[in-house]
Amino acid sequence: MTAAKVVEPVAGAAPRTLRVALVGNPNSGKTAMFNALTGSRQKVANYAGVTVERKEGHLMGADGRRISILDLPGTYSLRARSPDEVITRDVVLGRLISEPAPDVVVLVADATNLRLVLRLGLEMKAVGIPAVMALNMIDIAERQGLDIDVDRLSRELAMPIIGTVATRRRGMEDLVRLIEERAASAAPVQPSAWREPSAVELRALHREAERIQKACVKPPKRPDTFTGRLDDVLLHPVAGILVLLGVLFLMFQAVFAWAAPLMDLSNSGFEALSAWVGTLLPEGILKSLISDGIIAGVGSVVVFLPQIVILFLFIILLEDFGYMARAAFLLDKIMGGAGLHGRAFIPLLSSFACAIPGIMATRVIDNKHDRLTTILVAPLMTCSARIPVYTLIISAFIPRQQVMGFLNLQGLVFFGLYAAGLVSALTVAFVVRKIFWRSDAEPFLMELPAYKTPDPLNVLRNVLQRAQIFLQRAGTTILSMMILIWFLCAFPGAPSGATGPAIDYSFAGMIGHAIEPVLGPVGFNWQMSVALIPGMAAREVAVGALGTVYSISGDNTSLLGASLAHQWSLASALAFLAWYVFAPQCASTLAVVKRETNSWRWPIIMFLYMTALAYVAAFIVYRIAVAFGAG
Amino acid sequence: MDSVRRAADLDLELTPQPVFPAPTSLANGRRGFVGRISTVGAETAAAGGLAAPELERRLLEMGFVEGARVEIIHEGFIGKDPICVRLDDMRVAVRRRDVRGIMVQAGEP
Ligand SMILES: Nc1nc2c(ncn2[C@@H]2O[C@H](COP(=O)(O)OP(=O)(O)O)[C@@H](O)[C@H]2O)c(=O)[nH]1
Numbered sequence: 001m002t003a004a005k006v007v008e009p010v011a012g013a014a015p016r017t018l019r020v021a022l023v024g025n026p027n028s029g030k031t032a033m034f035n036a037l038t039g040s041r042q043k044v045a046n047y048a049g050v051t052v053e054r055k056e057g058h059l060m061g062a063d064g065r066r067i068s069i070l071d072l073p074g075t076y077s078l079r080a081r082s083p084d085e086v087i088t089r090d091v092v093l094g095r096l097i098s099e100p101a102p103d104v105v106v107l108v109a110d111a112t113n114l115r116l117v118l119r120l121g122l123e124m125k126a127v128g129i130p131a132v133m134a135l136n137m138i139d140i141a142e143r144q145g146l147d148i149d150v151d152r153l154s155r156e157l158a159m160p161i162i163g164t165v166a167t168r169r170r171g172m173e174d175l176v177r178l179i180e181e182r183a184a185s186a187a188p189v190q191p192s193a194w195r196e197p198s199a200v201e202l203r204a205l206h207r208e209a210e211r212i213q214k215a216c217v218k219p220p221k222r223p224d225t226f227t228g229r230l231d232d233v234l235l236h237p238v239a240g241i242l243v244l245l246g247v248l249f250l251m252f253q254a255v256f257a258w259a260a261p262l263m264d265l266s267n268s269g270f271e272a273l274s275a276w277v278g279t280l281l282p283e284g285i286l287k288s289l290i291s292d293g294i295i296a297g298v299g300s301v302v303v304f305l306p307q308i309v310i311l312f313l314f315i316i317l318l319e320d321f322g323y324m325a326r327a328a329f330l331l332d333k334i335m336g337g338a339g340l341h342g343r344a345f346i347p348l349l350s351s352f353a354c355a356i357p358g359i360m361a362t363r364v365i366d367n368k369h370d371r372l373t374t375i376l377v378a379p380l381m382t383c384s385a386r387i388p389v390y391t392l393i394i395s396a397f398i399p400r401q402q403v404m405g406f407l408n409l410q411g412l413v414f415f416g417l418y419a420a421g422l423v424s425a426l427t428v429a430f431v432v433r434k435i436f437w438r439s440d441a442e443p444f445l446m447e448l449p450a451y452k453t454p455d456p457l458n459v460l461r462n463v464l465q466r467a468q469i470f471l472q473r474a475g476t477t478i479l480s481m482m483i484l485i486w487f488l489c490a491f492p493g494a495p496s497g498a499t500g501p502a503i504d505y506s507f508a509g510m511i512g513h514a515i516e517p518v519l520g521p522v523g524f525n526w527q528m529s530v531a532l533i534p535g536m537a538a539r540e541v542a543v544g545a546l547g548t549v550y551s552i553s554g555d556n557t558s559l560l561g562a563s564l565a566h567q568w569s570l571a572s573a574l575a576f577l578a579w580y581v582f583a584p585q586c587a588s589t590l591a592v593v594k595r596e597t598n599s600w601r602w603p604i605i606m607f608l609y610m611t612a613l614a615y616v617a618a619f620i621v622y623r624i625a626v627a628f629g630a631g
Numbered sequence: 632m633d634s635v636r637r638a639a640d641l642d643l644e645l646t647p648q649p650v651f652p653a654p655t656s657l658a659n660g661r662r663g664f665v666g667r668i669s670t671v672g673a674e675t676a677a678a679g680g681l682a683a684p685e686l687e688r689r690l691l692e693m694g695f696v697e698g699a700r701v702e703i704i705h706e707g708f709i710g711k712d713p714i715c716v717r718l719d720d721m722r723v724a725v726r727r728r729d730v731r732g733i734m735v736q737a738g739e740p
Contacts, residue, residue: 203696332707333713443729447721
């Protein structure tokens with residue numbers, strides 16, 4: 001008598017959930033199919049211990065039986081080459097402890113591009129996995145006049161086949177019916193029967209797939225010439241680069257400028273809310289917690305939403321249209337020189353606006369090490385939150401003076417700071433690749449899919465899903481960090497009769513004073529050290545924090561600038577700027593890295609290496625400036 | 632490699648009309664090249680890179696298999712790398728150094 005017997009369904013009780021997994025080549029329409037089947041009943045999490053996203057949804061079968069659908073990472077073969085593909089293989093073969101083997105696997109195939117998926121189908125047939133094939137994009141196949149002998153194909157692969165159009169939800173009822181029938185007749189799987197095919201076996205499988213393709217598919221009467229003609233422009237050495245620059249510029253503008261009004265709106269909204277709540281509550285710690293801690297914390301999460309939504313709108317549109325692979329092709333040589341993947345340009349470009357959406361956008365990179373390298377260097381790109389800090393210091397210390405007749409010195413320093421960020425990002429990426437992950441430079445092998453018109457509903461659903469993931473997962477971590485920082489700055493309060501600013505007596509003040517001896521050699525005084533602590537909430541908060549420590553009320557930055565110019569040496573100011581090129585102390589960035597990599601290891605490594613670089617840079621700048629008499 | 636070429640040259644002298652030119656590496660192909668894959672192998676890259684047998688399997692999985700028709704349809708703008716090939720009815724982007732071991736026979740059979 002085993003425990004399993006006890007929970008076996010008795011007559012009349014609801015039958016066990018039917019478990020279905022979607023498998024297919026990249027770009028076969030798997031995501032669209034998952035959305036078509038499950039609608040909004042989806043849940044996104046991570047597989048235990050890995051960074052691979054686990055997407056599950058469910059629907060109700062004809063007889064009221066619950067069917068759960070698992071969307072597995074796209075793959076060309078059961079022989080896994082990346083952590084994503086390991087998950088696909090292990091789930092399909094029932095090897096994952098946390099994930100029971102699926103009852104039925106749906107093999108999603110692009111009807112216009114069958115060759116590679118046939119081999120995957122043959123691999124599954126050999127193991128005896130109960131499968132159903134969804135012959136997707138059948139609308140495009142019909143338009144091209146492609147003639148597929150479905151009955152023959154079904155016999156060859158030993159799986160029932162149904163034509164579908166995932167984006168139009170065509171064929172979904174029939175697919176569900178086939179899944180249920182297949183589940184009823186399925187024999188149990190012997191996952192142990194599978195082992196990695198050798199090169200010889202792969203060739204044999206290919207020949208078999210080739211034979212099936214010849215037997216079942218006649219060449220299209222009206223082949224797709226649009227993709228080829230468009231590629232002649234978009235992959236052209238000159239025209240292609242111009243288009244790419246245009247796309248990148250538009251995206252940069254959108255993330256940078258279009259999001260700004262929404263972010264301002266969000267900021268002032270939360271400020272107003274905080275002020276309004278302030279009038280309702282009596283003065284004291286509760287009021288401070290609610291308005292300065294919680295409301296300001298929620299505000300600092302929501303403020304990222306416009307950028308994230310706009311960025312992912314672009315990414316998903318470009319991905320669905322099929323352009324992303326082209327952009328990666330065009331940029332592979334440049335990015336590859338720094339040891340980055342061609343696709344890393346999107347996260348890095350977005351990081352000029354803010355590292356948070358940038359780090360989330362690294363999902364476009366499949367390879368784990370390529371992705372981690374990109375995540376590690378993304379915060380070195382000059383984000384928009386550094387601008388207020390740069391502006392404050394530059395306008396206070398750098399004379400408004402012309403150099404070489406036409407260059408503005410202030411502008412030049414500004415540009416230099418941007419360039420320093422970019423150069424250090426590429427250098428760090430290069431070093432990381434060369435030193436740590438030298439051994440596994442991945443080959444660049446990428447299918448360029450046929451161009452397709454993106455489906456608006458599908459795009460909308462995917463964008464909203466990204467926003468939701470951000471709010472649920474990164475948002476909670478950011479919020480708790482914000483409350484922690486509030487706590488450090490508010491406790492303990494200033495003793496009665498205190499003369500200095502309240503922050504001086506808080507934990508933040510104590511930490512600032514404690515690290516001051518360490519920061520002394522780079523020219524930081526205790527006010528600068530203390531301002532770094534609340535500056536963890538967001539880089540631009542450092543401006544307000546300096547205002548607080550110098551007891552300058554309100555937003556009077558020109559007064560603050562004048563006061564700084566009076567109290568700091570030029571060398572200290574330059575050292576502060578150099579520190580901010582690296583600015584390791586953004587808590588939100590670290591929180592998002594934690595969520596995206598699913599461990600504290602990477603945020604800690606990031607914090608340490610960026611602090612080290614910031615310290616060294618500030619030290620060098622300070623010492624050189626002092627040597628030139630600016631101390 | 633050298634001996635293969637010499638054998639082919641010899642062949643050229645003996646027969647007035649060569650049926651096939653000698654196979655060359657896909658890595659050296661220029662835009663507009665059309666031909667068929669004669670052998671798929673892989674060389675382990677000098678600095679890092681995958682072991683040759685693994686690279687060979689990945690190439691096979693992507694559809695680079697003996698007998699497949701290849702056409703180089705686009706080249707990158709720096710150093711003409713990477714390349715985009717039409718592989719039977721698919722389009723695949725690869726770096727030249729990863730396809731050094733793929734030998735191709737020029738000409739439309
Ligand atoms: N015309 C048509 N387009 C489709 C169909 N299924 C998916 N697509 C489009 O194909 C592209 C890739 O689909 P996606 O679901 O992202 O593929 P995945 O990489 O397998 O997840 C998107 O632009 C989809 O809108 C279909 O049945 N018909």
